[in-house]
Amino acid sequence: MIFLPESNPGTPPMSDSPWSLLPAASANAQSLDNLYIFCWSLIAVGLVAAIGAQIYFMLKYKKPAHGHNKTSPLTHSGKLEFWWSAIPTVGFVILFAWGEIDYMKQVTPPADAIDVRITGQKWFWTAEYPDVPGAQLNNQLIVPVGRPMRLTMTSTDVIHSFFIPVFRLKKDVVPGRYTVMWFEAIKEGEYPLFCTEYCGDQHSGMIGKVLVVSADKYLEILKEAARLEFDPAKGDKTMADFGKRVYDARGCATCHSLDGSAKTGPSFKGVYGKTESIIGGSTITVEDNYIRESVLEPNAKVVQGFSPQMPSFAGQLDDKQITALIEFIKAQK
Amino acid sequence: MSTQPASTSINPFDENRETDYLRAKKGLMSWLVTVDHKRLGVMYGLAVLFFFLIAGLLAILLRTELFTPDQDFMSAQTYNQVFTLHGAIMVFLFIIPSVPAAMGNFLLPLMLGAKDVAFPRLNLLSFYIYSVASVFFIAALLNGGLDTGWTFYTPYSTQSGTAVVTATAGAFIAGFSSILTGLNFIVTVHKMRAPGMTWNRMPLFVWAIYATAVIQVLATPVLAITLLLIIIERVLGIGIFDPAMGGDPVLFQHFFWFYSHPAVYIMILPGFGIISELITVHSRKHIFGYKAIALSSVAIAVISFLVWGHHLFVSGQSELVGILFSFLTFAVGVPTAIKVFSWIATLYRGSIVYNTSMWYAMAFLWTFSVGGLTGLPLSTLAIDVHLHDTYFVVAHFHYVMVGGTVVAFIGGIHHWWGKITGKMFNETAGKIGCLLVFIGFNVTFMTQFFLGHQGMPRRYYAYLPEYQTMHQVSTVGSWILAAGLFWIMIYLIASLFNKSRAPANPWGGVSLEWHTQSPPIEHNFHETPHVHGSPYDFPEIDKSAGFHAPH
Numbered sequence: 046m047i048f049l050p051e052s053n054p055g056t057p058p059m060s061d062s063p064w065s066l067l068p069a070a071s072a073n074a075q076s077l078d079n080l081y082i083f084c085w086s087l088i089a090v091g092l093v094a095a096i097g098a099q100i101y102f103m104l105k106y107k108k109p110a111h112g113h114n115k116t117s118p119l120t121h122s123g124k125l126e127f128w129w130s131a132i133p134t135v136g137f138v139i140l141f142a143w144g145e146i147d148y149m150k151q152v153t154p155p156a157d158a159i160d161v162r163i164t165g166q167k168w169f170w171t172a173e174y175p176d177v178p179g180a181q182l183n184n185q186l187i188v189p190v191g192r193p194m195r196l197t198m199t200s201t202d203v204i205h206s207f208f209i210p211v212f213r214l215k216k217d218v219v220p221g222r223y224t225v226m227w228f229e230a231i232k233e234g235e236y237p238l239f240c241t242e243y244c245g246d247q248h249s250g251m252i253g254k255v256l257v258v259s260a261d262k263y264l265e266i267l268k269e270a271a272r273l274e275f276d277p278a279k280g281d282k283t284m285a286d287f288g289k290r291v292y293d294a295r296g297c298a299t300c301h302s303l304d305g306s307a308k309t310g311p312s313f314k315g316v317y318g319k320t321e322s323i324i325g326g327s328t329i330t331v332e333d334n335y336i337r338e339s340v341l342e343p344n345a346k347v348v349q350g351f352s353p354q355m356p357s358f359a360g361q362l363d364d365k366q367i368t369a370l371i372e373f374i375k376a377q378k
Numbered sequence: 379m380s381t382q383p384a385s386t387s388i389n390p391f392d393e394n395r396e397t398d399y400l401r402a403k404k405g406l407m408s409w410l411v412t413v414d415h416k417r418l419g420v421m422y423g424l425a426v427l428f429f430f431l432i433a434g435l436l437a438i439l440l441r442t443e444l445f446t447p448d449q450d451f452m453s454a455q456t457y458n459q460v461f462t463l464h465g466a467i468m469v470f471l472f473i474i475p476s477v478p479a480a481m482g483n484f485l486l487p488l489m490l491g492a493k494d495v496a497f498p499r500l501n502l503l504s505f506y507i508y509s510v511a512s513v514f515f516i517a518a519l520l521n522g523g524l525d526t527g528w529t530f531y532t533p534y535s536t537q538s539g540t541a542v543v544t545a546t547a548g549a550f551i552a553g554f555s556s557i558l559t560g561l562n563f564i565v566t567v568h569k570m571r572a573p574g575m576t577w578n579r580m581p582l583f584v585w586a587i588y589a590t591a592v593i594q595v596l597a598t599p600v601l602a603i604t605l606l607l608i609i610i611e612r613v614l615g616i617g618i619f620d621p622a623m624g625g626d627p628v629l630f631q632h633f634f635w636f637y638s639h640p641a642v643y644i645m646i647l648p649g650f651g652i653i654s655e656l657i658t659v660h661s662r663k664h665i666f667g668y669k670a671i672a673l674s675s676v677a678i679a680v681i682s683f684l685v686w687g688h689h690l691f692v693s694g695q696s697e698l699v700g701i702l703f704s705f706l707t708f709a710v711g712v713p714t715a716i717k718v719f720s721w722i723a724t725l726y727r728g729s730i731v732y733n734t735s736m737w738y739a740m741a742f743l744w745t746f747s748v749g750g751l752t753g754l755p756l757s758t759l760a761i762d763v764h765l766h767d768t769y770f771v772v773a774h775f776h777y778v779m780v781g782g783t784v785v786a787f788i789g790g791i792h793h794w795w796g797k798i799t800g801k802m803f804n805e806t807a808g809k810i811g812c813l814l815v816f817i818g819f820n821v822t823f824m825t826q827f828f829l830g831h832q833g834m835p836r837r838y839y840a841y842l843p844e845y846q847t848m849h850q851v852s853t854v855g856s857w858i859l860a861a862g863l864f865w866i867m868i869y870l871i872a873s874l875f876n877k878s879r880a881p882a883n884p885w886g887g888v889s890l891e892w893h894t895q896s897p898p899i900e901h902n903f904h905e906t907p908h909v910h911g912s913p914y915d916f917p918e919i920d921k922s923a924g925f926h927a928p929h
Binding site: 080088095109115118120126134138141145146147148152208210214221243245352 | 449454455458525531533621622626662664665668669670692693697700701704705708709712718719720722725726728729731732740743748751755761762763764768831833836837839840
């Protein structure tokens with residue numbers, strides 16, 4: 046996992062040139078870029094024609110120093126008005142039709158697509174692969190090259206929107222219903238994914254990455270990424286190292302910083318062993334049982350100055366992972 | 379508008395100036411209970427400019443926070459509240475009432491040759507309803523803020539712990555002010571036109587205000603109902619939009635945009651009206667395509683009710699519905715294009731005077747054209763899927779709302795400043811202000827188109843470091859824009875202390891507001907004017923070559 050600034054956990058870089066188009070990592074993106082460039086060509090023609098005429102008239106018909114010239118008595122011209130209504134209309138119809146044709150491709154998934162279930166939640170994404178037992182990823186989507194994928198998405202709280210810029214695709218993720226989006230990746234790499242429907246405090250942090258891998262290695266990589274257990278091969282020397290991987294993989298960083306700055310939840314820095322007052326008046330000491338309870342039943346005891354916003358991770362983290370997480374928090378001095 | 383247009387050189391009121399509306403009555407009470415449309419226009423003007431200042435300062439805070447990718451001086455919660463209040467105040471308290479309520483009130487009766495609007499007391503009531511709404515917004519600000527975005531999307535707004543009820547109540551109340559003003563203006567236009575002023579002899583500003591008023595009356599009730607439903611859901615716990623209570627969150631978006639899309643035209647149509655007046659007077663030409671411009675306002679007003687679904691292209695609404703809305707959205711482009719072309723054609727063989735208000739009109743043609751044309755990729759379904767809810771959209775609507783309406787509004791303030799205040803401002807200072815605003819505005823928002831197509835989502839207080847350069851350019855632009863606006867505020871206030879008085883007709887206008895002294899007397903005209911021709915029949919027009927003004 047690439048290490049990135051805390052406000053943007055786990056996201057790979059985007060292009061930093063304003064002029065370049067983003068990488069086109071799906072068939073849809075390639076087709077769309079042609080339309081986008083065509084659309085801008087029309088805009089350029091329109092803008093140059095209109096503003097060009099404006100500037101020409103502005104210079105040519107400036108009031109002379111000696112006083113006003115006689116001005117033209119022209120008040121209208123049916124012919125001119127017809128043409129400048131008709132020509133843009135033709136342009137609009139072409140844009141509409143092309144956009145409609147591409148859109149229908151965007152929204153019609155092929156029958157053999159691989160299914161993925163996406164759940165949006167304040168403020169992380171969960172991807173589950175029904176065909177691969179136990180495969181569940183947070184803020185990460187693993188995708189094989191050249192195989193269509195169908196995402197069936199829903200939210201457990203407010204509306205989110207699932208946006209993968211390199212695929213030029215987004216769709217709102219709405220509580221109480223399913224929305225569908227599909228794509229076929231054509232280029233291996235790591236790309237960002239964003240939430241683009243405002244969803245509260247850490248909306249800006251609800252971002253993750255899309256990992257496009259070769260079709261041969263896809264299942265292997267997916268299973269490996271989904272396997273979250275102590276593994277010296279992944280660099281786990283201590284339990285706290287494994288806890289760090291749990292912290293990264295489950296999106297804890299969105300709300301809990303490691304540098305002492307308060308985000309939506311308390312920072313983990315120096316929190317272990319601290320005595321905190323909680324909402325309702327009493328005080329608690331941050332130790333193993335409190336952390337465990339806060340993972341499974343987060344809103345039972347909320348530290349003062351914070352609001353009860355954290356979702357429960359019961360069923361998402363097993364005992365070993367929780368223990369490792371506690372060790373990791375303990376190590377943040 | 380009379381057969382002998384008023385001449386610029388002779389000002390019959392200079393020698394023998396009568397008591398104007400500002401001095402007709404004295405004391406605070408004379409303002410608080412006034413039913414004079416001009417005084418109400420001024421009061422609205424001060425109120426909307428106050429909220430423009432507040433919401434503008436909030437914008438500067440936002441842009442400054444975005445100078446670096448990480449959190450700087452605002453927490454996520456604060457940032458979310460600041461962008462929400464920036465949007466809500468700008469939309470509900472500034473831009474919707476800006477041109478119609480402030481300038482419309484002042485100018486409409488003058489342009490029609492009337493003594494006042496049809497229902498002066500209702501007009502006063504509208505102002506107080508607007509004031510009450512403002513108090514609600516200020517209360518929301520002080521009472522926990524608001525973090526839902528100005529769009530109040532459900533179920534976030536149902537669940538948010540901030541002052542959603544207070545703020546929605548404010549928007550609900552502001553709506554009534556808008557409806558009553560609209561109603562008042564519709565009746566005024568139908569019933570109060572001076573003898574001889576046929577529909578085709580009305581200034582285009584009046585047409586624009588008329589089309590706007592129709593939208594205000596028809597669309598605003600839907601917003602009122604929608605906001606009321608949110609309040610009911612939050613206060614009584616009846617499930618309407620929140621799926622946790624059995625509601626439908628997308629239904630809210632349909633209701634909300636059924637009003638708020640037409641509201642976009644409530645914001646921009648009056649700006650169109652101002653531009654038509656500015657371009658004709660300062661180029662000494664009859665407007666090109668009077669009927670096309672007037673009727674395209676009406677066409678835009680009608681179609682604007684049928685395009686709300688383009689805000690829902692990625693919401694999960696059915697594909698067929700998306701396609702229909704995409705088509706209808708393109709349809710709005712046609713009357714809009716007709717307007718822009720007609721304004722440019724008006725310059726043809728004119729005799730153009732470049733004073734401050736004309737500078738704004740010329741700046742508007744650029745900023746509004748960019749705003750309108752960048753609507754094309756957003757109307758194109760497949761492209762919108764990529765650009766939706768990114769900075770591209772932010773840039774697009776700021777080009778329309780600020781580059782369109784606000785630029786026109788400021789241009790209008792300069793054009794009618796002498797008429798409203800009786801003082802003239804310094805032209806050089808005015809041009810410097812216009813230049814700062816134009817440069818600052820384009821630097822701020824042009825960058826955001828690039829950010830948008832690079833995938834930068836809206837409403838992020840922290841962002842990927844790759845976007846930093848463009849964000850910094852945009853932020854510097856916003857500082858230039860702010861400097862320009864402060865500069866304008868300073869010299870306009872300074873002009874009030876000017877000793878010399880504004881002439882009745884400094885620009886040689888023909889429409890009726892120029893036929894009374896500056897500032898006008900309390901009842902506008904001594905005798906009801908009689909209208910014999912077009913409001914754009916300037917003496918410089920070459921009549922020998924066959925001039926056919928519409929009759």
